[in-house]
Amino acid sequence: MAVSESATETVAAGPPPATTGFIGWMRRNLFSGIWNTLLTLVAAYLLFVIIPPVASWLFIDAVWSEAPPETCKAAHGACWAFIREKHRVIFFGRYPFFEHWRPLLGMGLLITMVMASCFRRFWRPWIALVWAGGLGAFFLVMWGGAIPISYRTAAIAAAAVALVIGLRQSNGGMRSLMLWLALLFAALILAGGAVIRVLDAVVKELFGVDDALAPLAGVWFEIPTGLSFVPTSLWGGLPLTLLLSILGIMVAFPLAILLALGRRSKLPLIRMFCVGYIELIRGVPLISLLFVGSFLLPLFLPRGVEIADLARAQVAIIGFSAAYLAEVIRGGLQAIPRGQYEAADALGLSYWQKMAKIVLPQAIVLVIPPIVNTFIGLFKDTSLVSIVSLTDLLLSTKDMAIGDVNWRAFYAEGYTFIALIYFVFCFFMSKYSQYLERQFETGRRKRR
Amino acid sequence: MKKLAIAAAAFAAAALVAGPALAGKDLDNIRKRGSLVCGVNTGLAGFSIADTQGRWTGIDVDVCRAIAAAIFGDANKVQFKPTSAQQRFQALQSGEVDVLSRNTTWTLTRDASLGMIFTGVTFYDGQGFMVAKKLGVKSARELDGAEICVQSGTTTELNLTDFLKANNMGKAKAIVFEKIEEATAAFFSGRCQAYTTDASGLASTRSKDAKNPDDFVILPELISKEPLGPAVRRGDEEFFAIVKWVLYAMVEAEEYGVDRANVDQMKGSPNPAVKRLLGVDAKNDMGKLLGLKADWAYQVIKQVGNYGDIYDRNVGPKTPLKLERGLNALWSKGGLQYAPPIR
Numbered sequence: 001m002a003v004s005e006s007a008t009e010t011v012a013a014g015p016p017p018a019t020t021g022f023i024g025w026m027r028r029n030l031f032s033g034i035w036n037t038l039l040t041l042v043a044a045y046l047l048f049v050i051i052p053p054v055a056s057w058l059f060i061d062a063v064w065s066e067a068p069p070e071t072c073k074a075a076h077g078a079c080w081a082f083i084r085e086k087h088r089v090i091f092f093g094r095y096p097f098f099e100h101w102r103p104l105l106g107m108g109l110l111i112t113m114v115m116a117s118c119f120r121r122f123w124r125p126w127i128a129l130v131w132a133g134g135l136g137a138f139f140l141v142m143w144g145g146a147i148p149i150s151y152r153t154a155a156i157a158a159a160a161v162a163l164v165i166g167l168r169q170s171n172g173g174m175r176s177l178m179l180w181l182a183l184l185f186a187a188l189i190l191a192g193g194a195v196i197r198v199l200d201a202v203v204k205e206l207f208g209v210d211d212a213l214a215p216l217a218g219v220w221f222e223i224p225t226g227l228s229f230v231p232t233s234l235w236g237g238l239p240l241t242l243l244l245s246i247l248g249i250m251v252a253f254p255l256a257i258l259l260a261l262g263r264r265s266k267l268p269l270i271r272m273f274c275v276g277y278i279e280l281i282r283g284v285p286l287i288s289l290l291f292v293g294s295f296l297l298p299l300f301l302p303r304g305v306e307i308a309d310l311a312r313a314q315v316a317i318i319g320f321s322a323a324y325l326a327e328v329i330r331g332g333l334q335a336i337p338r339g340q341y342e343a344a345d346a347l348g349l350s351y352w353q354k355m356a357k358i359v360l361p362q363a364i365v366l367v368i369p370p371i372v373n374t375f376i377g378l379f380k381d382t383s384l385v386s387i388v389s390l391t392d393l394l395l396s397t398k399d400m401a402i403g404d405v406n407w408r409a410f411y412a413e414g415y416t417f418i419a420l421i422y423f424v425f426c427f428f429m430s431k432y433s434q435y436l437e438r439q440f441e442t443g444r445r446k447r448r
Numbered sequence: 449m450k451k452l453a454i455a456a457a458a459f460a461a462a463a464l465v466a467g468p469a470l471a472g473k474d475l476d477n478i479r480k481r482g483s484l485v486c487g488v489n490t491g492l493a494g495f496s497i498a499d500t501q502g503r504w505t506g507i508d509v510d511v512c513r514a515i516a517a518a519i520f521g522d523a524n525k526v527q528f529k530p531t532s533a534q535q536r537f538q539a540l541q542s543g544e545v546d547v548l549s550r551n552t553t554w555t556l557t558r559d560a561s562l563g564m565i566f567t568g569v570t571f572y573d574g575q576g577f578m579v580a581k582k583l584g585v586k587s588a589r590e591l592d593g594a595e596i597c598v599q600s601g602t603t604t605e606l607n608l609t610d611f612l613k614a615n616n617m618g619k620a621k622a623i624v625f626e627k628i629e630e631a632t633a634a635f636f637s638g639r640c641q642a643y644t645t646d647a648s649g650l651a652s653t654r655s656k657d658a659k660n661p662d663d664f665v666i667l668p669e670l671i672s673k674e675p676l677g678p679a680v681r682r683g684d685e686e687f688f689a690i691v692k693w694v695l696y697a698m699v700e701a702e703e704y705g706v707d708r709a710n711v712d713q714m715k716g717s718p719n720p721a722v723k724r725l726l727g728v729d730a731k732n733d734m735g736k737l738l739g740l741k742a743d744w745a746y747q748v749i750k751q752v753g754n755y756g757d758i759y760d761r762n763v764g765p766k767t768p769l770k771l772e773r774g775l776n777a778l779w780s781k782g783g784l785q786y787a788p789p790i791r
Contacts, residue, residue, distance in 0.1 A: 073659075089500055094530075097501035233529065294535060298542035306544070389490055389532045399491025399530075400498055402629070405656050405768040408493070411629045 058416075069406045082410040083417050086401035090418065093236015093391035093400065099144075099228065103239040106138045110242050118432055120439065125167070131250070132160065142239070145229025146222035151192040154220075159185035193217055232310040236391030238421065240310070244382040244392070248317040249375055255318065256325030261355060263330055274326070281323035286381055289316040294388035313385045321378045328370045332363030365440045372433035376426045393418055474684040475519075475739070478546055483525040486512035487545035490530040493652065494763040494771075495551045495571075495676075504528050507762045508549040511570055511678055511695070514752040515547060518694045518744040523751035537562050540681055547691060549678040553603065558679070565688060568695040569677040571763075572775035572784050574670030575607050576647040578654060581665050583641060588669040592617040597631045597640035600624040604645055607672040632657050646674055652769040690738050696787035697745040700725055701754035703778055703787070708753040711746060725790055734790055745790070755785060 030040040061077025072079035083090070092103045113134045116122055140147070147153075159182045166178025188195065196217045203212045235243075262274030281289070293312035301307070336359050344354035364371070386395035397418050402411045478484055488496035488508050496506040513523040531539045531550060540548045541563050552558070553573075554566040577588045577596070585591065588611070598605050605624065612620050623640050625631035632653050635643035643650070647670060654661045678695070680688050701707070704722050706714045715726055723729045726749075727742035735744040752758065756778075763771045777783025 086500060089498075089502070094498055094502055291534075295538045298538070298544060301542075387532055387534065389530045389535055391490070391530070395490060403491030403493060403497050404499070405493040405652060408629065409657055 069409070072410060078413050078416070079410045080413065082401070082407050082413050086404070086407065086414075089237070089400040090393070090397050090414070091237045091239075093240065093396035094234045095236055095239075096228070096230060096234065099230065102141050102144070102227070102230070103235070103237065106142050107239045107242060109134055109138050109141075110239070110246055114246065129164075135247075138243070140225060141227070142235060143230060143232075144225055144227030146224045148219040148222050150219045151196065151216055152189055155185045155188040155192060159183075159189065232308045235310065237396045238393050240385075240390065241379075241382050241393045244310075244314060244317055244385065245375075245379040247314055248321055248378050248382070251318045252321035252325055252378070255322040256329055257360065259322060259326035260329035260333060263326065264333060278323045278326050281320055282327070286316070286320045286384055287387065289320055290384060290388050292316070309388060309390055313388060313390055317378065317382065317385075320381075321374060324377075325371065325374050328367050328374055329363065331370070332365075332367035333359065335366050336363050368433055368436055368440070372429055376429050379425060379429070380422060393421065473686070474543075474546055474681060475687040475690070477543075478519065478687070482520070483527050484512060484516045484519065484547065485527045485529055485545045486515075487531045487536055487539050487548040487550055488512065488528050489550045490532060492551060494648070494767065494769045496528070496530075496549070505762060507570055507758055508551060508678070510752050510758045510762065511549045512547065514694050514698060514748045514758075515678075515691055517747040517751045518690060518697075518740055521741060521743070521747045523747075537564065540564050540679065543681070546687070547678050547680050551676045552679060554675045554677055554679075563682050564679045565682050566677050566679045567688060567691040569675040569784075570695060571648070571676040573646045573648050573674035573676055574775070575604055575644060575672040575674065576650050576670050577642050577644050577667040578635070578650045578664055579642045579667065581663050585642075585665075585667065588667045588671065589615055589617070591620055591642050593619040594641040595621045595623050595639070596642045596644055597623050597625060597635045598644050599628050599631050600626055603672070603674075608644055611671040644671075647774075648763065648769070648771055651771050652763075655770045656768060686739055690740065693738060693790070694744075694748055697725060697748055697790060698753070698755040698758065699778070699785050699787035700790055701745065701749050702756040702785075703780065706749055706754060708749060708757050711749045715746070721789070721791070732791075 031037045057077050059077075061075060063072050063075045063077065063079050063081045065081065066084055067079075067081040069079075069082075072081055088097070088100055091107075092100050095103050113131060117127060117131075162178050162182035162185060166175050166182055169175040169178060196213050200211060200213045203209055259274050259278060262270045263278065265271045265274070290313055293316045294309065297307065297312060340358055340362070341354065344358045349357070383392055383394040385392050386398070389395070391400070397414045402408050402414045486509075488504070488506075491497045492506070494506055496504060496508040498504050509528065512526045512528065516526045517523040519525075529539065529545050531545070531548070536548055536550050536552065537558070539545045547567075548564070549570075551571070554569065558564065559566050577591065579585045579591075592615075596608060598608050605622065608622055612618070612622075623634065625634060628645070628649075631645075632643065634640060636657060636659070643653070645653070647666065650666050654664050654666065658664050678691055680691055700721075701711075704714075704719065704725065706717075706722060706725065711726070714722055715728055717723065720729075720732075724732045724734055726746045727733060727735055727744065730742070733742045735742045738744065741747075753761070759773065759776060760766065763769045765772060773781075773783060775784050777785065779786040
């Protein structure tokens, strides 16, 4: 209704009508012309029709106290007693009831880290370590049981150490050596079992010793945590939704940068791979990727080898978001004037220096709104994992809370409640993106 | 050069080892793992649902517990894996679950073409209609011209179409809803004159969702057969036989009046059939034939119950679902539940 053009209207001679205060504001914004007045009246009427029944359903006639379902049925309003009764399964899904403090703690950890990362003053390299530690603690508290130490754990630790040392090296040769080492260790995480088997066979051939290295493939030793073991198949509710979206965003974002750079690469093989990947993923719905991960993958795996549903869904979400984000970031890259690239080349910067120090910082700032758009979409898309039976916030509400026969008449309350939860997170993200835009705008203005 | 060749050969060997393992016997896998993995519904009251504290209840869930009790002597050695309707068959095929006990209708297609085999019927269901009493409708055939609320994408919708075609009821119209709650809400708000789903669903909807259950009647016709039961993968006859005979043992126990409460006293029963069932007589060890302990059926009944116990506990008249035994009564009481003799 607010039409700013009204400010340009000329005011007739005579005593000036009230232009200040509440009445003036209404006159300027709500009743500045015949159409505006009409729209205002129609809107006011609609609000008058809609708000009272909604408000009385939501608040006035609602059952707020603890009550059995019969009381709720007799009442005319919403049954918040249902949420009271079921909030724990809504929030934590199938996680063992008496261990609910663990997902609560994990969720708190995730939210705290996200909040902390929002402050620009914490945007330092060490925040990566904080996240690594925080995520480690999250998995520790969620999984519990004994932590098995095997070649995988060792390779993860080695890769992380090599990465950190490599990034801190100023010497170019040392730096690339360390980064290659990190890559090698990362490959070992996936292929370590096969490597050990091959080495085993080689040792057998050379020295005639059977299975000399086989013990390396198993679990070396275990560190007990004192908590009972909870497999990922029992994780659920809000912590699961948060984990899927946060890990999704964190892993998809760097992948997307690589894909976007690859798509603009001068090397045809890399360019073709990136274009092919992006177009393939953008060409199929996320549901089909989840289905592929959930249905097709297990048929190809040898029996006995199991990849948790959660991991499969997580990979599908990451792969999907990375393709979309890559296109967003490419938009940013294309908006950077050629002069910037050429200036960087003229300074003799290497490709990665040019991208990391000149191009990407500008490009990403340009595309903050669409990036956040993708993040919000990703956050809401995580609810699709319910079709592959991961008990995310939506499925825990639908099947575990509303699925209870005694309470199933109150599905509207259940969905309203989780809609509110989704809204809070999405609204936070959109507000934060506006804040970031303002931050960077002022930053740029100062520099000029 | 030689070393390189060796390494290459070793690599090839490793690749072979990493390839698909030979399909082992499912029963061996279950024993080795020490627990049964059971595919269940993500949430369907009376059949398989986790309560506020995450404990699973329901007929399908109890069937899984009974199988575990027979194999391990411990009904708690079950891991429940919730599966969606789309996912369930694949979960069984790929070996993610050992048995699929998830209100699944036994049909020829499923039995013959999905690499699975049904072991029996734990619940006879069928699709019916519910109308408001004040309509005065006495039979589903009188519904020509009516609007009928139905959930989309299920066999329910297909059955309705078949029924309308077969009975020349061209004027009746199916009003399709994505979610079951939407369909029931639409029916009770008067959007449709009739509502159709499985009879068990109708009964529970009437008792739970209707403001006044007496205002609604369930019409006598069942327009489809929906025998629900557990299925296992093809290729392990021993496991198949165990699941099948666990179901039969529960029915047979009810037939002989052996239930959860009296199973210990019944061990002293003079009835030879009861003795055979409970494995009291060492000479008549039925469990051995199945590769189980002699007291397999005793453990099933003691820890889980006979068929009647399970039915009454989960869906029977005293539960919120309030389902009469109907087709699921014993054959001797006018129902369809029948077990070949355990001898």
